[in-house]
Amino acid sequence: MAPHDHGTTAATAAEPLAPRPAPTSLPTTDREPRMTAQDYLRAVLRAPVYEAAVKTPLEPMERLSQRLGNVVLAKREDRQPVHSFKLRGAYNRMRQLSEAESEAGVVTASAGNHAQGVALSGARLGIRAVIVMPVTTPSIKVEAVKGFGGHVVLRGGTFDEAKTHAQWLAAEQDMTYVPPFDDPLVIAGQGTVGLELVQDDARLDRVFVPVGGGGLAAGISVLIKQLIPEIQVIGVEPEESACLAAAQEAGRPVDLDHVSLFAEGVAVARIGDEPFRVLQTCLDDVVTVNSDEISAAVKDIFDDTRAVAEPAGGLGLAGLKKYVRTHHLRGERLAHILSGANLNFGSLRYIAERAELGEQREGLFAVEIPERPGSFLEFCRVLGGRMVTEFNYRYAEPDRASVFVGVELHTASERGEIVSALERAGYRVMDLSEDESAKTHLRYMIGGRPPADLDERVASFEFPEAPGALVHFLSTLGSRWNISLFHYRSFGMDTGRVLAGFAGAGADPGFTDHLDAVGYPWADASDSPAYQFFMGA
Known part of the structure; x- marks a missing residue:
């Protein structure tokens, strides 16, 4: 796989990469089954996804095309019955269960699009589908899964805890666990997106695919490389959730210490083993983008199509725009996957604020x-x-x-x-x-400096949007330091952002260990230029 591109210098990446030839084989692992590229091609062609999913349109984005000097096309997976491509993989996996497996039912863990795909697939196939969701999952998502016929079990405070319980249920009740991406049949189901792309426009030059666990990118890339290898397939990741880039660097899937939940549809700490095996051979390049660039892409999608994409749904377009800029592309036919539109309405405030910065x-x-x-x-x-x-x-x-x-x-x-x-x-x-502190906090806090030097340390936190989170935070901190600054802002997502100052913590050697004990992701923001300019003593 080509080295990932952080877009730091256009000079070193001025020329587009040569297209990757069609793979004759995929890397082997100790894991079964070891499907070949040809096996995947057959599996995609045979996938009965249209019993539940629909063939989605490939629509031109005329305003953006004119602005970028390339033909930009949006693959409208937001038009699926569950407003996401996830239905394809879930249905393909569940449709091919044995009679005994179908009678026993399926279980999965998800707080998002995969949960709805499994729930609707279960309803269409008459299979009992149990969806384990973290207790912190917003009620709108819980109700959506129930509306599609899923049996919801709320368990655990995090996705990992919910997944552990789902896998325990699968073993305890002899149910089939349906993974969101790390499964050959799920990958093949997602690959039908690639089949539709080449059917609708065989003259494409590049396709930009959002990457979370890697199932969609693996399915699309292995299909396209078997049919029209001249088309480049480029993965796009958020900078703060770049599990594929990390796996590339390590040569194997690795766990990220922390992932941003802004684009929650791709907020995956470790890329799937099977997707990574496929992508090693079939993906041409990877580009990473930040939250501001994603927000700008969501705005572009709305301006051209009037669709309101979720952040993960705008990820492919954000990567496309960055790739055009850094590789100086002109006159090409470029497609991106608008992968989903299951957006928390409150997130629009954050997206609107950051879109102009991203552009x-x-x-x-x-x-x-x-x-x-x-x-x-x-x-x-x-x-x-x-x-x-x-x-x-x-x-x-x-x-x-x-x-x-x-x-x-x-x-x-x-x-x-x-x-x-x-x-x-x-x-x-x-x-x-x-300056992230300025964009997220300081712009709402301008109000003067403390009257004296407080020997202050400042830290930024990600809080779960859940009852008791603030009480837990304050109780864990105790009364060791006086809180001298505090700003909390909810963006309608599963987490909120907090900036807090602690008087007397400047030289305290126990400060770092104490904040680690809180259990929330945090970073020292004492050196933030915005803090120093406006609020430092």
């Missing part, structure tokens, strides 16, 4: 201006007519004020031009457009 149409800056009448007008004049999108300010000192300002951009290079113009005018300025 580099907005810059965020910290600026120190004189505390006197007319200062804001003088500042706006220096911006040269650019539109101010946000301005946060609070009186703090008699002679100067620190402001947080958003500015509309037309090109990415304008950020540097704005900084230079402000510095020439005598302002102290800092570009915060890439």
Whole structure:
């Protein structure tokens, strides 16, 4: 497999990769069954998925195509009955159970699209489907699974705990466990997406596929490489959930220490063994993207199709846009998989806020201006007519004020031009457009500095959106330090984000161990430029 591309330098990746030839065999492992590429081709062609799934359209995105100088096509898997491609793999796996296995029923663990695919497949086939979901799963998802006929069991606080219980149920009640991606029949079911792609447009140059556990990418890539190997298949991962990139580097599947839940449909800590075996031979390249780029892609999809994709559903397009930019592609036919549209409505606020940053149409800056009448007008004049999108300010000192300002951009290079113009005018300025603390917390907190040096440490946390999470946090911390700063913001997802300051923790050697004991993912944010500019003592 080609080295993954983080998009850091366009110069080293200016030329597109040569297409990977059709594989004559796949790497072997100690695991059975060892399906060959030809076996997968036959399995895809024989997959009876259309008993439950539908053939989805490949739609042109005309506005984006004109902007990028390439023909951009969206494979609308959001049009499936469960609004996700997951129905294909689940149905193919369950359709081929023996009579005895069908009578015993199936079980799986999922809090998302796979759960709905298994539930609907069970209803269509008359098979009892038990879905184990974490107790923290939002009620809208639980009700959706029940609506498709699934029997929901709420167990465990995390997906791993739910999966452990599901596998125990499978063994205890002699039920069949239906994995979300690490299964040859599931992979073959997802491969029907690739079959439809080449049927609808055999002139495609590249296909961009979201990667979580790898089942969709494996199915599409092994099918396309058997039929039209000239078409490149490129996987796309979130930077904070890049389990395929990690497996490439290690030469085998490995566990990530932490995954971001923003694009929860691909928030997988370890790529599947069987998908990785297939992808080693069949995938041409991998690109990683950040949350802002995903948000911008979700907006592009809405602008062109009026579809509201979930973040994982916009992942393929985010990778496509980044690949076009870093490889200078022009005049090609490019498809991406709009893999799903099961979005928590509250997430739209976060996506809308970050989309302009992801498209580099907005810059965020910290600026120190004189505390006197007319200062804001003088500042706006220096911006040269650019539109101010946000301005946060609070009186703090008699002679100067620190402001947080958003500015509309037309090109990415304008950020540097704005900084230079402000510095020439005598302002102290800092570009915060890439500062995660600024984008997630500080922009909502501008309000002055502490009156004295508090010997403060600042940490960012991911909180589960569950009753008792805050009480657990505070109880575990105890009263060792006074909390000197606290900001919590919910984005309508399974986790919220917290920024907290701790007075007196600056030189405390036990600070790190104590926060580790809380059990929530955290990172030290004391060196955040935004924190230092606005709130540091």
